[in-house]
Amino acid sequence: LEDLQGEVFTEAKRHYAASWGGLFNSPNNVEVTDTWLEYNFLGEPLIPLWKSEPRGLSVNINHTDSLTPTVRVSVTDSETSAALPGATVTLEWAAEGIWEQAVTDGSGEAILTFSIPRFGDINISVRKAGYLPFMDYVTIRDTLPPVTSIRILNGTEGENGWYLSQPLINLSTDEPARTFYRWDSGEDVEYTGEFEVPEGVHSLYYYSIDLYGNVERERQSIFKVDLHDPVVEIRVEPSEPDGEESWYRTAPLVTLLLNSSVPSASEETIFYRLDSGGVTRYTAPFAIEDGEHTISFWAEEESGRVSGRMLFEIKVDTVPPKTTIRLDPSEPDGKNGYYVTPPTVTLSSPEGESIYYRLSLDEDFKLYRGPFAPEEGYHILQYYSVDEAGNAESIREKEIWVDSRPPQVKVEIDPERPDGKNGYYTERPTLRFYCNDTSPTTIFYRVDEGPVKTVKGPLTLDDGNHVLMIYAEDEAGNRYTLPSIRIRVDTTPPEVHCIVSGDAEGGIYRRIFSIDLFTEEMGDTIYYRWDGEPAREYTGALRPPGDEGTYTLYYWGEDEAGNRCPEDVMIIRYDSEAPRGSVDYTEERGGKVTLLLDGITDGMGVEKYVIDYGDGTVRTVPASEKTPTHTYRRTGSYTITVKAYDSAGNEATFTVGIVVGVMDLYLPHVIGLILIIIAVLAATLVIYLRRQREILLMEIPEAIPLERGLKD
Structure with a gap:
């Protein structure tokens, strides 16, 4: 009954908390939050309704530091250290009433992922029936430095990043933090509100430190502020015109400078324009040339500020007239300063002064009346001008070299x-x-x-x-x-080459396909002749003049220039025919036959004979042996084949039939053979009888006397 009452009480609390669960996530709902805390953090209260003593929980907590931390909770029995599955783990962010809940798995672990609006403490409770509830908290620390943002308020923008009025600086961070700043190399100042940028070029350094001590990397911003327009002044030396009617006869030197009483923050540049010329950047005092001139000048600052434009008029006449010379061609059109085209010389003066010139030091100056062309040779042209006031120009010179004739x-x-x-x-x-x-x-x-x-x-x-x-x-x-x-x-005579194409053996050709003569150069003519024949011009491949014999070929060449090489000689041994003729023989008693080979002839000579006598006997005899002999052992008809080979390897075959009788020749030999056979048989019988006697002696008993045994 007591356990039942405890269950009813617990379920009533669970029902009460669950019915308000839909309102729990509303921020600042204190009533719901307290109710939930009571249920989750107190768990089943320790009241007399429970009969058994509750046990203790051992809880191990690990977590990550971020705005979405992961919390790993391991729950074990504090006495047995056994893992406790089914334990309820609750995380709670009290300020906004944010919570997350999970139940431990079979290994007693629960992993919860939680989103919080900022870093701080998270309450943790663990409860399980039969165990005292566990309550604790973990601190989620901020490990990231703050980020400071800068805003520029007001301030009129000029050029090149300059401000023409003082802007205000606003610094802010992405989290609660203290912010510090300093100008250039000054001391750090804690930021308390917006501040102005001083005039000039300055570097602003700033950083922040959050509540957890994370220090931001120092940031830098450069500001350029210019609040004043420049002022330009002009000075001329001499300070007053030294001629009549406000003319300067001495070349005046003009200096432009900034008024030092006006403060300046950005870089200032002075510009001026002489008459209608281009704008020039002023870098140093400059002289004014002759003439009536108007100088306009002003200053510009890098920030975009510009001074008012000033005008200054000045008249200068300090130099005598200047004569201009022009040559056509304008530059020497030859080498080494020469004109290969006689140049036309034109002299001119901008104010129409009188011009005088001469082309040689031996001449007098004469009045220039128009363009002229110097003659061939070297000239020193001298010239000058005189203006209406009598100012004479210094004599000018120019060397002119004229050479228009090509060499031969x-x-x-x-x-x-x-x-x-x-x-x-x-x-x-x-x-x-x-x-x-x-x-x-x-x-x-x-x-x-x-x-x-x-x-x-x-x-x-x-x-x-x-x-x-x-x-x-x-x-x-x-x-x-x-x-x-x-x-x-062509100083070299040609070289004629000779190539014989054919089959050769022992230096003798039995077939010649061609005899070719050639030289290395085109246009050469080749001549040749055989032995005592007249010379001929070579037009194509040659052949020996005959089919058999030794031939001498003479050849030479002559090139297109008429150079002739020495006559060359080639000896060609040529035998294209096989030996010819016939074979005869003589016969003697007893089967002896003598062949007569004198009837076989060859133009280059026979080298050897191969004779097959028809009885299985084959002999090779040299050509010098003209009467070889052979003795037959049996009576019969035979065909003798003779193959004759010449030096070129040509072969001819000759045959002759012969009938041989040999009986009278063999009778004594037959009788002698019979007697030999009888003698061999007798000797064999004697050997056999002796062997039989030895066997008998070995078989006779020892008791028998030797003589008796022998008799037996």
């Missing part, structure tokens, strides 16, 4: 004419070069496609068909080019 070149060849055929030189020709120009002249040449070279003396040409390009160039660059010279040089 002559080439001599030794020998004067080709000494070979078809326009060829068979001796290397020598070329000599001559030039009649008065100025220093260089002669150049090029052989075929080779490089251009300078003539330094006689030129000797090597073999070949050459094209010479020759030109001369004087110091002024005038060039004279000779027509191309074609020179053919």
Whole structure:
């Protein structure tokens, strides 16, 4: 009954808390929060209704530090250390009434993921029937530094990042923190409210420290503030005009400078314009040239501030007139300062002054009346102008070199004419070069496609068909080019090669396909002759004049230039026919046959004979053995085959039939053979009887006397 009452009481509390659960997540709902805390943190209260003594819980808590922390809770029995599944774990963020709940698994663990609005303490309760409830908290610490943001208020923006009025600075952080700042290398000041940027270029350094002591990395912002426009002043030296009618006869020096009484924060640049010319950046005092001029000047600051534009008028006449010379061509069109085209000289003065000139120091100056062209040669042109006031210009000079005539070149060849055929030189020709120009002249040449070279003396040409390009160039660059010279040089006679194509054995050809003669160069002519025959021009492959024999081929060559090589000789041994003729024989008693080979002939001579006598006997005999013999052992008809080979390997076969009788010759030999056979049989019988006797002696008992045994 007591347990039942405890269960009813507990369920009533659970029902009461669950019925208000829908309101629990509403922030600042104190009534619901307290009710829930009472149920979850107190758990089943320890009242007399419970009969058994509650046990203790051992709780281990691990968590991560972030705004979405993960909390791992392990629950065991404090006495047995056994894992307790089914324990209810509750996390609660009290300020906003945020909570999360889970039940431990079979290993006594519960993992809860929780979202909190800021870092701080999370309440934890663990309850399980039969156990005293567990209450604790964990602190979720802030490990990230704060982030400070800067805002610029007011402030008129100029150029290049400058402000033309003082802006206000506002600093804020993304979490509760203390913020500090300083200007340039000054002391750190704690930020308490918006502040102004001082005039000039300054660096603002700032950072924040949150409630957990996390320090932000120092940040930097650069501010440029300029509050004043520049003021420019002009000074002229001499301070007053030193001529009549406000003219400066001495070249005045103009200085532009900033008014030092006006403060300036940004970099200032002074600009000026002379008359209608371009805008010039002022860097140093400048002189004013002759003429009537208007100077406008002002200053600009990097911030975009500009001073008012000022105008200053000045008149200057300090120098005598200046004569301008113009030549056409404007620059020497030759080399080394020479004009190869006579230049037209034009003299002019901007104010229409009188101009005088002369082309030689030996001449008097004369009045210039219009353009003129100097003649060939070297000139020193002197000229000057005089204005209406009588100011005379200093005499000016200009050197003018005129050379418009190209040099003339002559080439001599030794020998004067080709000494070979078809326009060829068979001796290397020598070329000599001559030039009649008065100025220093260089002669150049090029052989075929080779490089251009300078003539330094006689030129000797090597073999070949050459094209010479020759030109001369004087110091002024005038060039004279000779027509191309074609020179053919061939000092080397041709070399004729002979190749015999065919089958040869022992230096003798039995077949010749062709005899080819050739040289290495095109255009060569080849000649040949056989033994005492007349010479002929070679036009194609040759063959020996006959089918058999030793032939001597004479050959030589002549090139296009007429160079002839020495006559060469090739000896050709040629045998295209096999031996020919017939074979005879003589026969003697007893089967002896003598072959007569004199009837076999060959143009190059027989080298050997291979004889098959028809009875299984084959012999090779040299050509010198003309009467070989052979003795037959049996009577019968035989065919003798003779193969004759010449030195070239040609083969001819000859046959002759023969009938041989040999009986009278063999009778004594037969009788002798019979007697030999009888003797062999008798000897064999004697040996056999002796062997039988030895066997009998071995079988006779020892008791029998030797003589008796022998008798038996």
